[in-house]
Amino acid sequence: MTEKALPESVYKLFARTGHDVRGPAGVVAGALDELERALGGEATARNAAFFTMARRGVRRLLRLADRYTAASELAREVDAPVQAMDLEALVRQAVSEASFVYGRRQVTVALDLAPLRGFAHAPSMTAALADALMLALRAARSRVAVELAAHGDQARVVLTSDADTATVEELFHAALSPESDPLDEGALPVRVIDGVLKAHAGTARAERTGAETRITLEWPLKEADHKAAGR
Numbered sequence: 001m002t003e004k005a006l007p008e009s010v011y012k013l014f015a016r017t018g019h020d021v022r023g024p025a026g027v028v029a030g031a032l033d034e035l036e037r038a039l040g041g042e043a044t045a046r047n048a049a050f051f052t053m054a055r056r057g058v059r060r061l062l063r064l065a066d067r068y069t070a071a072s073e074l075a076r077e078v079d080a081p082v083q084a085m086d087l088e089a090l091v092r093q094a095v096s097e098a099s100f101v102y103g104r105r106q107v108t109v110a111l112d113l114a115p116l117r118g119f120a121h122a123p124s125m126t127a128a129l130a131d132a133l134m135l136a137l138r139a140a141r142s143r144v145a146v147e148l149a150a151h152g153d154q155a156r157v158v159l160t161s162d163a164d165t166a167t168v169e170e171l172f173h174a175a176l177s178p179e180s181d182p183l184d185e186g187a188l189p190v191r192v193i194d195g196v197l198k199a200h201a202g203t204a205r206a207e208r209t210g211a212e213t214r215i216t217l218e219w220p221l222k223e224a225d226h227k228a229a230g231r
Contacts, residue, residue, distance in 0.1 A: 011072045018068035025061035032058065059101045063130065067192050070127040074195040082119040082200065082223060087155055090122060091148045094129035102134040106142055109133070113148040118155045118221040120200060128196035129157065131189040132204070132215045136161045139168050139213050154202070154218045161213045168213050172206040193217070 032054055036044055044051070091113055099109055136144045140161040147158045161168075174180060175187035176194055193215075197204040202219025 011074070014068045015072035018065045018072060021061055021068065022065035025058050025065065029055070029058045029062070056101060059097070063097070063101050063127075066123075066127045067131060067188060070124045070192045070196060071188060073124065074192075074199065082121050084117065084119055084223070085122060087116045087118045087120065088113045088148060090120060090125060091129060091146065091157060094126045095133060095146055097126070098130040098133040098137070101130075102137050104137055104140075107137055107140045108143050109137075110143060110145045112145065114150070116148060116150055116155060116221075118219075119223045120155075120219070121196075124196045125200065128193045128204070128217065131193055132157075132159055132217060135168050135171070135189060135206075136213070136215055139163050139165050150221060151218065153221055155221050157217045159215045162211070163213055164208055164211045165213055166208065168206045168215065169208055172204075 032051060036051055039047065092111070095109060095111065103109075133144065133146065136159040141163045143162045145158075145160040147156075147160070149156055171186070172190050172194075175184070175190035180187050193204045197217055197219055200219035202217065204215070204217050206213070206215045208214075
């Protein structure tokens with residue numbers, strides 16, 4: 001069961017903000033699609049870079065809405081409604097989304113994903129994975145490695161940045177401390193990552209290892225372990 005750490009009014013604010021951001025961003029996304037179809041052919045090719053830029057901005061807004069929605073749902077204090085799924089596909093989707101929105105030209109993302117089935121609540125876990133990759137990309141010099149594998153009876157995702165930086169580790173510590181400002185936008189991604197993993201009876205941590213920075217997410221592969229942890 002998720003530990004409720006913030007006042008109910010804060011969770012309601014998160015829910016309202018997510019809704020208020022998602023509505024207009026969705027309208028803009030639809031308008032971009034219609035505009036691209038109206039221009040068509042050569043005009044679309046000439047303006048492809050502008051459409052990509054605009055779509056990336058819209059997706060960034062929608063990612064922010066997803067983050068606020070995920071944060072608001074942590075107030076329910078119930079087990080995440082997990083379903084059996086292809087975890088490899090889930091990770092690929094989160095990586096694709098985060099790479100499009102937060103990617104950096106000088107940073108490559110390398111995948112090492114084992115075929116793996118398990119249980120997860122897809123919307124919230126996708127949000128947590130995307131935010132974890134966002135933090136890893138920000139810390140990286142030139143490369144982020146994303147690994148998925150079974151570790152005993154746990155699914156384990158490790159995001160490794162090729163940079164020995166204290167930034168991510170310190171952000172996790174500061175965001176999860178009792179003194180943290182619940183409305184601090186910088187702390188919100190870590191709160192979402194930590195809260196979603198706890199709702200899945202799992203854990204999230206950031207640490208420096210040698211010349212690298214790692215973010216590790218782990219949660220049970222079996223549905224029974226999710227339920228047992230919630231009791």
